[in-house]
Structure formats: structure tokens, C-alpha cells
Amino acid sequence: MLSRFDYIRPQVLEDALAFLGENTGTKILAGGTDLMVMLRRNAEMPEHILDIKSIPETKQLEYKPGSGLFIGASITVNQVAEAEAIQKRYAALVQGANSLASYQLRNRATLVGNICNASPGADLAAPLLVYEATVHIAGSRGTRQVAIDQFFTGVKKTVLQPDEMVLGISLPDVGPGDDSIFLKQARIKGHDLGIVGVAARRTAANTYLVAMSAVAPTPIRLTKLEEMLNSQGVTAELAVLAGEKARSLIKPISDVRSSAEYRLHISGILVKRALMQLLVIGGK
Ligand SMILES: Cc1cc2nc3c(=O)[nH]c(=O)nc-3n(C[C@H](O)[C@H](O)[C@H](O)COP(=O)(O)OP(=O)(O)OC[C@H]3O[C@@H](n4cnc5c(N)ncnc54)[C@H](O)[C@@H]3O)c2cc1C
Numbered sequence: 001m002l003s004r005f006d007y008i009r010p011q012v013l014e015d016a017l018a019f020l021g022e023n024t025g026t027k028i029l030a031g032g033t034d035l036m037v038m039l040r041r042n043a044e045m046p047e048h049i050l051d052i053k054s055i056p057e058t059k060q061l062e063y064k065p066g067s068g069l070f071i072g073a074s075i076t077v078n079q080v081a082e083a084e085a086i087q088k089r090y091a092a093l094v095q096g097a098n099s100l101a102s103y104q105l106r107n108r109a110t111l112v113g114n115i116c117n118a119s120p121g122a123d124l125a126a127p128l129l130v131y132e133a134t135v136h137i138a139g140s141r142g143t144r145q146v147a148i149d150q151f152f153t154g155v156k157k158t159v160l161q162p163d164e165m166v167l168g169i170s171l172p173d174v175g176p177g178d179d180s181i182f183l184k185q186a187r188i189k190g191h192d193l194g195i196v197g198v199a200a201r202r203t204a205a206n207t208y209l210v211a212m213s214a215v216a217p218t219p220i221r222l223t224k225l226e227e228m229l230n231s232q233g234v235t236a237e238l239a240v241l242a243g244e245k246a247r248s249l250i251k252p253i254s255d256v257r258s259s260a261e262y263r264l265h266i267s268g269i270l271v272k273r274a275l276m277q278l279l280v281i282g283g284k
Contacts, residue, residue, distance in 0.1 A: 002039055009051040013138065013167075016055055019048075020163045021140025026050050028165050030073060031108035033101070034117040050165075057167050058112075063089075068173040070136075073112040073166050077124070078103070080111050090171060092127040092180035092199045099123055099184045102191060112166050115148075118156045118218070119193060121257075125152070125219030126199035127182050129211035131171045139164035152218035177204035179281045183270045187257055195258040196267050200274040202282060208234060210242075210274070214257075215250040215267055222249055225271070234275055243272030 008026075010016040020026055027046035029035055030053065038044040052058050058074035063085035071080060080086055081097035100106055100114070100123045114124045115135070125148075133148040140163045148169070151158050160166070180201035184194040197213035208229040213219040225245050232238055252263035 001042075003042060003045040005039075005046055006048045007051065008048060009054050011054050013055050013057050016050060016052060016165065017138055017140045017163075019050060020165060023048050024162045026162075028052055028116070030110040030113040030116075031076065033105055033109040034113060034119075052165060060168060064173075066173055069171040070168055071111050071170075072168040073110060075110060075112070075168075077101075077106040077109045077111055077114070080124075081106065089174050089178070090127070090131060090180065092130060092182040092201060093124070093171075095182035096123045096127040096184075096197070096199065099182065099186075099194075099197075112169060115151065115169065116158060116160065116166055118152050118154075118158050120155055120217055120219065121193040121195075121197065121214035122219060123182075123184060123194060123197055123213065126197050126211040126213045127180070128169065128171070129219060129221050130180060130199045130201040130209040131174075132209070134170045136167045136170065137164050138167050143167075149221055155217045175204045177282075178202070179278055181274050181277050181281070183274050183277075185266045185270060193257065196252070196263055196270060198267070198270040198274050200271070200278055202234075202278050208275075208278075210246070210271065212246070212250065212267065212271075215252040215263060220250075222246060222271075224249055229275070234279060236276060236279065239272050239275035239279065242275055243268035246271040 026048040029049050029051045053074045058072040060072040061075045063069045077097045077100050114122045128148045135146045135151050137144050182199045184197045186192045186194045199211045201209045210222045247268045252260045254260045
């Protein structure tokens with residue numbers, strides 16, 4: 001049975017922030033696809049639930065040439081997957097979005113909720129990491145911006161303070177020749193978090209960025225692997241070595257979805273495959 005809570009749906013940001021400042025122990029509700037599960041299990045028993053979906057600033061989904069993309073906190077995963085401006089420029093993000101759960105769930109789930117829930121296996125984290133996204137945070141004491149690689153602090157933990165909420169996430173603009181890919185290994189297609197997720201990006205300046213989910217307490221960038229790729233130049237031979245290098249940089253755990261051994265094995269394969277596919281996309 002659900003525990004009792006007050007439900008608040010502010011219409012303006014100022015009211016939401018004032019409420020958060022005055023009521024610690026408030027849980028923010030976006031799509032509710034993570035939160036409702038926790039409420040039903042009584043794993044979360046908040047006094048107040050603050051629904052952010054009427055706040056105009058959270059409904060913004062905008063791409064501006066030169067400045068890039070802003071995805072507000074109420075934007076659903078399907079809206080991300082189906083936006084033409086995102087499909088044209090941010091392939092890994094669209095692939096990550098399309099791989100999250102089922103179509104019906106993606107109609108409720110938000111990209112920002114995926115990040116705030118901070119599961120190590122969150123599908124949209126690795127794509128956001130390779131685009132070096134920025135998290136826009138607002139609280140009763142002001143606003144701040146945090147780089148996505150500084151946002152996660154542990155399993156289901158972030159830098160967010162109790163009086164803060166995420167307004168949205170921005171990604172820098174990318175030009176022609178900037179390519180990316182997201183690969184996910186899951187137990188059941190369309191219904192489950194990944195056993196492992198890999199995002200790889202090659203910028204127009206031929207710089208590689210690689211990030212993974214479900215191989216550490218938080219989603220991570222593999223900066224040591226990136227150094228190897230960017231100093232040696234990616235070839236098919238190096239992609240094979242990169243898979244092995246990736247295995248040496250992660251320490252996955254065993255859980256209900258996979259053994260640590262299988263995660264290590266499949267991580268190397270997905271990293272190699274992602275780099276190979278980027279080579280093919282780039283005609284190299
Ligand atoms: C059947 C099922 C399958 C799933 N499959 C996948 C999958 O394949 N891949 C995957 O990555 N995830 C999966 N999920 C998890 C979930 O759907 C996603 O994480 C989703 O993106 C969460 O978004 P939401 O809007 O529903 O978040 P909510 O449930 O509304 O919120 C999630 C958490 O973030 C907090 N929060 C939300 N928005 C904000 C904000 N703006 N500021 C501060 N805190 C905020 C909430 O308080 C809560 O703690 C699955 C869930 C279910 C039930």
C-alpha cells in the first residue's frame with residue numbers, strides 16, 4: 001500500500017523552489033516510472049511529492065545552431081528520440097533513448113528523471129557523458145550548472161541538495177562529421193536496464209570520447225582509453241586492443257542481471273564494436 005503524502009503541482013518555478021526550500025523530504029515527480037516503483041514498495045515514504053510537469057521552464061526542448069541543445073526536465077524519452085534536430089546530430093542519444101524500456105514507458109519517462117535517479121545502468125547517462133552535457137540546477141538559494149561527469153556521486157546518488165531540482169540538460173552544438181553510437185546489452189530487449197551500455201563519439205576534430213554504464217557505481221567516462229585512442233589514431237587493430245584496455249579499466253559487479261565475468265567480457269566486445277562502427281560511419 002502507498003504511504004500517505006501531499007501532492008503539489010506548482011505552475012511556476014518560483015513556487016516550486018520556495019516549496020523545496022521550506023519542505024525538506026520532498027520528492028520530485030517527473031514521469032514517475034522510477035519513483036512510483038519505490039513508493040509502491042515503501043522504499044521511499046516522502047511527506048510531499050512535487051510534480052514538476054506544469055513548470056514552463058521544464059517543457060523546453062530547443063536546438064539553436066551555435067549554442068546547442070537544451071532538454072527540459074519534463075521532456076519525455078520519446079520526445080528526445082523523435083526530435084528531428086536530435087536525430088540529425090546526436091545519434092548516441094537517440095539510440096540510448098530508443099533502447100530504454102518500452103514505447104509506452106518512454107511516453108512517461110523523462111531524460112532528466114533517468115539521470116536524477118542515478119542508476120549505474122541508466123541508459124541515457126553514457127550518451128550524455130560523451131557529449132559532455134551540462135546539468136542545469138535550480139534551488140531556493142539560486143542556480144548552478146554542473147558538468148555531467150561531476151553530477152553522479154554514487155549508486156543512486158547525485159550532487160543535488162534537498163532544496164534543488166534539475167531544470168534541464170544542455171549539450172554543446174555539434175557540426176557535420178561529429179558521429180556517435182550507443183550499444184547496449186540487455187537480458188530482455190525493450191524491458192530492462194542494460195547489463196552494460198557503451199557510448200562512443202568521434203568529434204569533427206577526430207577526438208574520441210567513450211563512456212560506459214553498469215560497470216561501476218556510477219556511469220563513467222573511460223578517459224584512459226580515450227587517451228590511448230587519441231594518441232594512436234583509431235584503426236581496426238586498435239579497436240580490438242581498445243576492447244581489452246576497457247576491460248582493464250572497469251570493475252563491474254555481479255547482480256540479478258549478470259555476473260561480473262560476463263559484464264567484463266561483453267564490455268570489451270561492445271567497446272570494440274562501437275569503435276569499429278564509428279570507423280565504418282566515417283568511411284575509414
Ligand atoms: C519496467 C521498467 C523498465 C525500465 N527500463 C529501463 C531501461 O531499459 N533503461 C533505463 O535506463 N531505465 C529503465 N527504467 C527506469 C526509468 O524508466 C528511467 O530511469 C526513467 O528515465 C525515469 O524517468 P522518470 O521521469 O519516470 O523519473 P521519476 O520516476 O519521476 O524520477 C526518478 C528519480 O529522479 C528524481 N527526479 C526526477 N526529475 C527530477 C528533477 N527534475 N530534479 C531532481 N530530481 C528529479 C525523482 O525524485 C526520483 O528520485 C525502467 C523502469 C521500469 C518501471
